[in-house]
Amino acid sequence: MGGRYLVTGGAGYVGSHVVKALVDRGDEVVVIDDLRQGHRAAVPPSVELVSINLADRRQVADVFAGWKFDAVLHFAALSLVGESMRDPLRYCIDNLSNSLIVADAAVKSGCLRFVLSSTAALFGFPKRIPIDETADVAPVSAYGESKLMVERGLDWADQVHGLRSASLRYFNAAGADPSGQIGEDHDPETHLIPLAIGAAMGTRPPLTVFGTDYPTPDGTCIRDYVHVTDLADAHLRALTRLDRGSCRFNIGNGTGYSVKQVMDSVERISGKPVPHSLGPRRAGDPAVLVASSARLREETGWSPRFGALDDIVRTAWAWHSAHPKGFGDRG
Numbered sequence: 035m036g037g038r039y040l041v042t043g044g045a046g047y048v049g050s051h052v053v054k055a056l057v058d059r060g061d062e063v064v065v066i067d068d069l070r071q072g073h074r075a076a077v078p079p080s081v082e083l084v085s086i087n088l089a090d091r092r093q094v095a096d097v098f099a100g101w102k103f104d105a106v107l108h109f110a111a112l113s114l115v116g117e118s119m120r121d122p123l124r125y126c127i128d129n130l131s132n133s134l135i136v137a138d139a140a141v142k143s144g145c146l147r148f149v150l151s152s153t154a155a156l157f158g159f160p161k162r163i164p165i166d167e168t169a170d171v172a173p174v175s176a177y178g179e180s181k182l183m184v185e186r187g188l189d190w191a192d193q194v195h196g197l198r199s200a201s202l203r204y205f206n207a208a209g210a211d212p213s214g215q216i217g218e219d220h221d222p223e224t225h226l227i228p229l230a231i232g233a234a235m236g237t238r239p240p241l242t243v244f245g246t247d248y249p250t251p252d253g254t255c256i257r258d259y260v261h262v263t264d265l266a267d268a269h270l271r272a273l274t275r276l277d278r279g280s281c282r283f284n285i286g287n288g289t290g291y292s293v294k295q296v297m298d299s300v301e302r303i304s305g306k307p308v309p310h311s312l313g314p315r316r317a318g319d320p321a322v323l324v325a326s327s328a329r330l331r332e333e334t335g336w337s338p339r340f341g342a343l344d345d346i347v348r349t350a351w352a353w354h355s356a357h358p359k360g361f362g363d364r365g
Contacts, residue, residue: 036061038101039273040145042088042136043109044081045072048151048207048265050216052107053081055266064101066094067110073361076216088132091139098143105147105273106140108133114224115155115175115318122176129180134187141195147276148199149269150188153181154284154323156203164258164326167203167282174318185282192280200272202265204285205325209261209346210353217353218262219360227259227347230297231354234306241308243293245315254293256322258286261340261349271334281333286325291343299347 039056043049044065049072056063057078064082077083086093088110111129112118118125137148155178156171173179191197208227210217218228223238232238246253268285275281291299297308330336340346 037104038062038064039105039107040064040066040097040101040103041107041109042066043072043111043151045069045074045076045083046109047218047220048262049107049109050076051211051262051266052109052269053077054211054216055263055270057081059270064097064103066097071220073219075361088135089128091135094135094139095142098139098145103140103143103145105149105276106136106145107149107151107269108136109151111151111181113153113177114222115177116224118175118177118180125176125180126183129177130183130187133184137188137191137197141191141197146195146197147273148188148191148197149272149276150184150199150201152185152201152203153178154203154205154286154325156182156185159320160323163322164286164288164324165284166326167284167329189280198276198280200276200280201282202268202272202285203282204260204265204268205258205323206260207262207265208259209263209340209349211263212349214352214356217357218350219357226257226293226296227300227350228354230300230308231304231347231351233310234300234304234308235354235358237358241297241310242313243310244313244319246312247315248321250292250321252292252294255319256290256292256324258288258290258324259296259343259346260286260325261338261346264336264338264340267339268330268334268336271330271336275334283327283330283333284325285327285330287338287341288325288327289341290322290324295343296347299343300351303344303347303351
């Protein structure tokens with residue numbers, strides 16, 4: 035007998051892949067998504083989609099009154115680092131307030147398991163690589179700060195109300211479901227892999243490589259890419275881990291790839307060049323960000339199925355080739 039789970043932001047990129055993983059294993063899922071960033075087509079027909087604003091306490095409470103949930107998986111958030119630095123108060127207010135409204139409703143309904151989609155942006159400029167859970171938490175963006183405040187709020191909810199939470203701090207989600215049913219469709223798009231694929235397909239402008247003089251083997255930034263299906267698996271494993279109490283996990287492959295390596299991979303998979311230009315460094319971009327997922331592996335048995343960069347890019351290319359306009363539900 036499967037469980038029943040509430041997934042906020044379940045029509046978005048990572049959230050929809052988690053919804054699919056839950057449905058595939060036989061669970062019942064209810065999604066809350068206002069569809070500002072998500073897509074109705076990303077939600078399976080069998081899943082109840084409730085389109086409300088999480089800032090509305092009454093409507094959120096009504097959802098919890100209508101169903102008894104075994105756990106909440108919370109993805110709904112503003113998540114653009116650059117935008118957060120232009121409008122920091124909006125990010126801090128929305129991300130903190132909306133998250134705690136959901137957590138409060140969960141506690142009041144007796145649902146005491148909560149999985150938070152957090153971020154590697156908590157770590158700012160790390161002092162050592164790979165980054166594990168003992169690294170200093172020092173956000174350098176309002177987005178990272180907003181997620182840190184949510185984590186702290188959940189800590190208090192655990193101490194006072196017994197709300198067990200798992201904060202999953204992941205690095206660069208990438209790829210698409212191997213079935214090709216769902217994939218990545220953002221507006222605006224800020225992630226490197228879909229931007230490089232779009233440039234190769236001719237559906238996006240040429241890629242800009244920001245900085246070629248970093249202290250890395252080829253001079254471009256190195257990042258840790260984790261396949262979205264592997265991320266979904268980590269969330270399901272975190273649900274089980276909550277039986278032993280609250281936890282925090284960094285999620286990545288543990289292997290970094292440079293901007294140039296990503297471009298080379300797209301060219302290998304697609305057989306097409308990636309048109310690009312070279313630009314200056316962007317302020318605030320560390321040279322290398324790579325995660326250590328040792329704690330997650332040890333405590334849950336998680337291991338990425340799609341660890342190789344070409345495997346990640348191959349699924350992304352398949353999705354974008356089949357869906358050049360994404361889900362096609364924007365006006």
